[in-house]
Amino acid sequence: MIIEQLKIYFEYPFVRYALIVGVLVALSASLLGVTLVLKRFSFIGDGLSHVAFGVMAIASVLKLTNSILLMLPVTIICAVLLLSLGSGTKIQGDAAIAMISVGTLATGYLIMNRFAKNSNLAGDVCTTLFGSTKILTLSQIEVYISIGFSILVIAVFLVFYNKVFAITFDEDFAVATGVNVKVYNLIISIVIALVIVLAMNLVGTLLISALVVFPVVSAMRLFKSFKAVTVCAVIFSIISTILGILISIIAGTPVGSTIVAMDVLGFFVFCLLGFFIRKA
Amino acid sequence: MFQLSCENLVLGYEGRVVINNLSFRVTAGDYLCIVGENGSGKTTLMKTILGLKTAMSGHIELGPDITTKDFGYLPQQISAQQDFPATVKEVVLSGCLNHSGLRPFYTKADRQLAETSMVKLSISGIASHRFAELSGGQQQRALLARALCATQKILLLDEPVSGLDMKTTADTYDIVAELNKEGTTIIMISHDINMAVQYASHILYVIGPEAVYFGSTKDFLSSNVAANLSPGGKGF
Numbered sequence: 001m002i003i004e005q006l007k008i009y010f011e012y013p014f015v016r017y018a019l020i021v022g023v024l025v026a027l028s029a030s031l032l033g034v035t036l037v038l039k040r041f042s043f044i045g046d047g048l049s050h051v052a053f054g055v056m057a058i059a060s061v062l063k064l065t066n067s068i069l070l071m072l073p074v075t076i077i078c079a080v081l082l083l084s085l086g087s088g089t090k091i092q093g094d095a096a097i098a099m100i101s102v103g104t105l106a107t108g109y110l111i112m113n114r115f116a117k118n119s120n121l122a123g124d125v126c127t128t129l130f131g132s133t134k135i136l137t138l139s140q141i142e143v144y145i146s147i148g149f150s151i152l153v154i155a156v157f158l159v160f161y162n163k164v165f166a167i168t169f170d171e172d173f174a175v176a177t178g179v180n181v182k183v184y185n186l187i188i189s190i191v192i193a194l195v196i197v198l199a200m201n202l203v204g205t206l207l208i209s210a211l212v213v214f215p216v217v218s219a220m221r222l223f224k225s226f227k228a229v230t231v232c233a234v235i236f237s238i239i240s241t242i243l244g245i246l247i248s249i250i251a252g253t254p255v256g257s258t259i260v261a262m263d264v265l266g267f268f269v270f271c272l273l274g275f276f277i278r279k280a
Numbered sequence: 281m282f283q284l285s286c287e288n289l290v291l292g293y294e295g296r297v298v299i300n301n302l303s304f305r306v307t308a309g310d311y312l313c314i315v316g317e318n319g320s321g322k323t324t325l326m327k328t329i330l331g332l333k334t335a336m337s338g339h340i341e342l343g344p345d346i347t348t349k350d351f352g353y354l355p356q357q358i359s360a361q362q363d364f365p366a367t368v369k370e371v372v373l374s375g376c377l378n379h380s381g382l383r384p385f386y387t388k389a390d391r392q393l394a395e396t397s398m399v400k401l402s403i404s405g406i407a408s409h410r411f412a413e414l415s416g417g418q419q420q421r422a423l424l425a426r427a428l429c430a431t432q433k434i435l436l437l438d439e440p441v442s443g444l445d446m447k448t449t450a451d452t453y454d455i456v457a458e459l460n461k462e463g464t465t466i467i468m469i470s471h472d473i474n475m476a477v478q479y480a481s482h483i484l485y486v487i488g489p490e491a492v493y494f495g496s497t498k499d500f501l502s503s504n505v506a507a508n509l510s511p512g513g514k515g516f
Contacts, residue, residue, distance in 0.1 A: 038364055159384040166374040169360050176330035177378040177430040178348035220365055224410035229365040 002250060009249055017143045018135045018255070022241045024150035025198045026259070029211035030237035031157045032195050034230050035168045035188065037216045043094065044082055045212040047101035048196040049205045051078045053128060054104030054111075056200075061115040068145065071197050079193040083185060105205075130204040135245070135255050138201065146198055153191050153198075160184060165226050202241075203256035211237065214263035221267075221274035240266050282307050283346050283434060283465055284329065289338035291324050297336065297489050298324060304484055304494040306434075308343075311457075311466040313476035316486030322469045323356065325486075326436055329467070346434070349378045352427030354420070356438040356469075362412055368422045369407040372398055375429030390429070397425040401455065417448035424455070435459065437468040453479060473509060477501060 009015045029045075036042060055074045059067035082097055112121060138146070157164065163184045166174045175181045199208045219232035244259030251258075284306040291299040298321030306312055314322050327333040329340060330353055342348075352375070360366075375397075376390040386394075398404040401421040406414065411422060420440055427435055437456065441449040457479055460466045470476050476483055476497075483500040485493040493505045500506055 038361065040361065161384065162374070162377055162380070162386060165366070165370065166377045169364065169366055169371065169374060170355070170358055172330075172332055172355055172359065173353055173375075173426070173430075174377065175332055176348075176353040176436075177351055177375070177427075179378050220363060224365050224413075225367040225408075226365055226370050 005250060006246065014136055014138070015249065017138055017140075019242065019245055021138060021143055021146045021150075022135060022202055022245050022255075022259075023238050024147060024154075025195070025202045026211055026215075026237040026241035027234055028150045028153040028157075028195045029199050029208070030215035030233045031154065031230065032188075032192055033212040033216040034226075034233055035164050036192070036212055038168050041083070042213050043097050043101075043209065044079070044192065045196055045199075046206075046209045047082060047097040048075055048079055048193060049200060049208040050101045050105040050108075051075050052197050052200055053205045054108035056128065057108035057112045061111055068142075068197060072193065075197055076190050076193040079189040079196075080186060083189045083192075128200070128204060129206045130254060130256050135202050142201070146201065149194050149198055153194055156187065156191050160187065161230075164188065169226075203259055207256050207260045210260040210263050214240075214260075214267050218263075218267045218270040221270040222277065236266055236270075237263075281343055281345075283310075283343040283350075284467075285339075285341045285343075286329070287339045287341070289325075289328070289340070290336040291321055291328055291333075292336055293324065293333075299486060299492060300489045302338070302492050302494075306465060306467060306482075308433075308465055309460070309463060310482055311460045311480045312468070312482040312484060313480035314467065314469045314484045314486065315471060315473050315476050318471070320486040320488070322486060323438055326438055326467070326469060330436060350431045350433040352431040352433075352435045354423050354427050354435070354437040354440055356442065358419075358423070360412075364412050366411045367408050368398070368403060368411055368414070368418075369394065371411050371422050372403075372407075372425045372429060375426035378430050393429050394425070397428040400428065401425045416443050417445070417452070420444065420448075420452060421455075424452075428459075432462075432464055434465040434467065437466065439469050439471070441470075441472075477506075 036044060052071050052075045055071045056067050059070045064070060078100060082100065109125060112125060163179070166179065167181055167184055167188075171181055196208060199211055203211060215233035215237040216229065218236050219229045223229045223232055240262035241259050244262040245255060247253065247262070248255045248258040282305050286305075287303050289299065289302040290297060291302070298319075302325070314325065316322050324333060328335050330351060331348060373386060373390065373394045376386055376393060380386060380390065395404065398407055401424055403418060403421050403425060406418065411419065414422065424437075424440070435456075440456070441452050444452065453475060456466055456468065466480075468480070477500065480497050483493065483495065483497050485500070485505055487493065487505070493500065493503065495503070
């Protein structure tokens, strides 16, 4: 019966779009999650998504038709700044992330509150923060942008896979042996910003970290090579996103929260599996 | 021919000078041991040579046929976290990165080099083990194999035996001596002066910011520095 119901839903193009975009974005987020989690930058996703939220507030006040054109460059600049702040500055990386994160979130809300003409402000903010239905209301152009950027992110990760591993495992060694780490770090920062802006459509600002962190940490319960963890994280992310979107359509729950709930569930399943495998 | 030349180097951090006006040269095939007390700036010197830190002043010149890609490095500590998922093979292979340019994948030759390095350090049996689960000695061997993948020309080793038991320590020194015999230039930090005079061809002794001894091991042994150091002041 549920299958029948799903069949009907799949007749609608917006459901198909949501699934395609959702899977691609979740896939990109989990790929980057591997390097972010292992470099102890788990919260950068959170910080950057709040930056994107602040910029979106400004864009909506300025009545920009395509807010992504403003969001992307600003988020990229912040990503580069935050990732390079990790070393050699007076303010520590995690404190910098926290500052930028809450600073932009508060400013964004303040701007929306003061200047937005829309009567349903609370609803708008809630949608942006939790991404309740955004993924189901994507316009065709947004779908193409999301698909294009996701493919770009995946391609960059595949091409630079070995570099990403080396820099994540031991940046000093890479620098010492003459690898151009600065360039690769810059590329990684840009790609991270891309993923964050994309993921805002899927789960909303507050829940982005889930897409970045859960797949990797879950995969690490079961596998011990970098390659296996990466592959497993991607599969984990795809399955939990598909389940999340389907369940939310059938049960009428908010998409973002349902996906994250699936991530949490998956994590506990992997923990249990890991426990039994170690015992065996 | 010289591979590395440091002239009038001033090293330090946060405005405090730890080594002042240091000059020395390293020639192909040398085995240079950098010795000195903890905190005397040995690691800072090595990181400056590798470009991980900048000197307060002075010059570091590389030999005519040397680039930064000819350095292999064995750090004292790895910053990667304890549960990092990486097999020994993945770690060793990552040493090949510096000569792979923009190529996205490792070549057959790279994989062969990684294999040879692991055989040389007798860790091919644990190639698929997780790096983080290895013992200290095994981790050092894996990291040394990685350094060998990066280069066979110059190896910089920062206290490669710290925290190892006596047997593993002796093994490590033998491996390094063997590499040096095969033509690899060695620059090693150590606080074990007895070992240094036994293996090294040159000694760089950091006594204090203003007092650094540099010379061949033979000269070092007949110098006042060595006489003051050895038990009873009678020399080694």
